[in-house]
Amino acid sequence: MLACGTPDAVDRYRQAKQAAARTVLEAKTRVWEEFGEAMEEDYRSASKRFWQTVRRLRRGKQYSANTVYSAGGELLTSTTGDIVGRWKKYFEDLLNPTDLPSNEEAEAGVSEVDSSITQAKVTEVVQAPLQWQGAGVMDEIRPALSTSNL
Structure with a gap:
């Protein structure tokens, strides 16, 4: 409805909303009817089940801690x-x-990086974004790149 904004889209939205409301109402009615039938069938424990339901409904939604x-x-x-x-x-x-990290620490970290990946290789990969779609190129340089190395 928001994307189109046409009267037809608004009408379809209202119809869908009304259909959803009817479905929820029917489901709630069916559940309460089943509850009543269960209460009638097992009259010995009906009182216990009734009061358990009342307490649960009074508490409302419980959120886990x-x-x-x-x-x-x-x-x-x-x-x-x-x-x-x-x-x-x-x-x-x-x-x-x-x-x-300070600049000295960041530069010290650069020396710990795998030396097989050079600045020229990184520049080449960055300037050719279409090659990034292949897994091999990015897998090769991903571990070496970090914000402290740039």
């Missing part, structure tokens, strides 16, 4: 505050690193 490890390795089980704070800190550290 997520657990995350803190930076120190402790298990955080709080549902919101601690876990959200930990995720925030994690992404801040990830996106704003404070331990950047």
Whole structure:
């Protein structure tokens, strides 16, 4: 509907939405009818099943407790505050690193790279993007490239 914007697309969208609503209503009705039939068939445990259903519906949707490890390795089980704070800190550290290598360290890392891949080879591959479709060329240079080496 949004892509086309035509009145016909809007009409088809409304029809599909109404059909989906009818389908959901029919499914809910069918489930409640089956629940009623099950209550009638097994009247001995009907009371227990009835009250279990009432309690489940009163509770609403239950969300599982997520657990995350803190930076120190402790298990955080709080549902919101601690876990959200930990995720925030994690992404801040990830996106704003404070331990950047100095130029000397970065240059020292270059010497550790496989010497069979030369700057000329990298330049050749980068200037010929159509060759990147072949697996062999990129497999050869992928391990050697990193942001500290560029």
